[in-house]
Amino acid sequence: MTDQDTIGQRPSRFDLVAYALPSAPTSMLMMMLIVYLAPYYAAEMGMELAAVGAVFAMARIWDAVIDPVVGNLSDQTRSRFGRRKPWIAAGLPFLLVTTYLFLQPPENVGMPYLMIVAVGFYLAMTVVQIPYLSWGAELSRDYLERIRINGYRETATMVGILLVASIPLFFLRGTDPTVADIIGVFTVVVLILLPLAVIPSLLYAPKGTFIDTPRLNLHRALYALRRNRPFLRLMLASLFIWVGGHIYNASSLFLVKDALGFSPSLFLWFMVVQYVMALAFMPVVMRFGARMGKHRALLFIGLAFFPVLWLYNFVEPGNVAEVVIVYALKGLVTSAIWVMPPAMVADTVEHGLLEDVGDDTALYMSIYFFIQKLAAAVGVGVALPLAASMGFDPQASDLSGDTFGIRFVATMLPTLLAFPAIFLLLNYPIDEARHKAIQSELTARGIGRGGKPGRPS
Secondary structure: OOHHHHOOOOOOHHHHHHHHOOHHHHHHHHHHHHHHHHHHHHHHOOOOHHHHHHHHHHHHHHHHHHHHHHHHHHHHOOOOOOOOHHHHHHHHHHHHHHHHHHHOOOOOOOHHHHHHHHHHHHHHHHHHHHHHHHHHHOOOOOHHHHHHHHHHHHHHHHHHHHHHHHHHHHHOOOOOOOHHHHHHHHHHHHHHHHHHHHHHHHHHOOOOEEOOOOOOOHHHHHHHHHHOHHHHHHHHHHHHHHHHHHHHHHHHHHHHHHHOOOOHHHHHHHHHHHHHHHHHHHHHHHHHHHHHOHHHHHHHOHHHHHHHHHHHHHOOOOOHHHHHHHHHHHHHHHHHHHHHHHHHHHHHHHHHHHOOOOOOHHHHHHHHHHHHHHHHHHHHHHHHHHHHHOOOOOOOOOOOOOOHHHHHHHHHHHHHHHOOHHHHHOOOOOOHHHHHHHHHHHHHOOOOHHHOOOEEO
């Protein structure tokens, strides 16, 4: 199959389900880490909050730095199994081991253990995640079909997040579980589901295709990306969006538990509400993106997430109905933030080919996730120390007078930081019509450099 064959290719439903499977357990794992692990090490392992925040920030910076390295190596891979599958298969055992060590630390461990295990875990996750997401971009080069592909994957992602919320409620029902109890259940579930999802995906999902452009080392490939202005613009908008989002993520459990007075088990139910709403609204988001453009769906639906956060400040502590409304509203807009940016990144690959940039899909995706992970590092590195400096202490016996810091960090600061993304997305240059024009020009040029057709991967 040549790359020309994949411009309008429509993978079957079976193909997309097989491809999407790994996204459920990996999203479970990442959401658990984002929401629970820092509070676990800080509040239940007895480590200092600011120090835990610093360790997680440094680990995520390492995670972000290694992404382009793995992406570039994945782009250079040539095998009968494709560019992506060998990396995922090799990374899975490493990911299983480091997941266990990260989630089940021995008693009385210190900061060196946390740092070493975190670094190992994020390396393993990168080896699996970057090739996996790049693989999805190579299943089709059609503007609208990429919305469908990302919709399937992010539906699996949200199912995984729903499992994060619902599994402890099932296994720990009738109790008031601690964060350690919740993490214990997830350790078992994730270690079972990861191989059950990844192995069938590797066996049955299509390999995708790529254009066999010259293999560049990381420095030269990164330097070539300077010519892809829509991609650079999208990355800057993504940075603002994800810094704001991760500041909220890092502080959300503290907000709900300590400022609003709800137990961790109720926090799980609130997450169920959010992601049930996100799944229900996913078809609307996808239709809006197909009709109005991906960037407009991100702008008008996705960025509404941040004004919704302000509603927390009007929730009366202990009022379940009010906080459920806020979570439901977040659910209505969440899926646009998950589905649209990776599909937009994939579209910039074809624009790069017009500018004589290689078909380095994994490098593009790795830079997008570099941005996400850098934002996560900034989020946890800013949110927890800033809240602490404003008087918030999660180990204090009485927090009634010291909640402004966590409220400001979780609800107000994210909105302020995400605001510049509005101006970057307003007149974003790649919509369906422009992408079709790019495809026509690539076809006229013979797709690859020098008129060389794409090679199947």
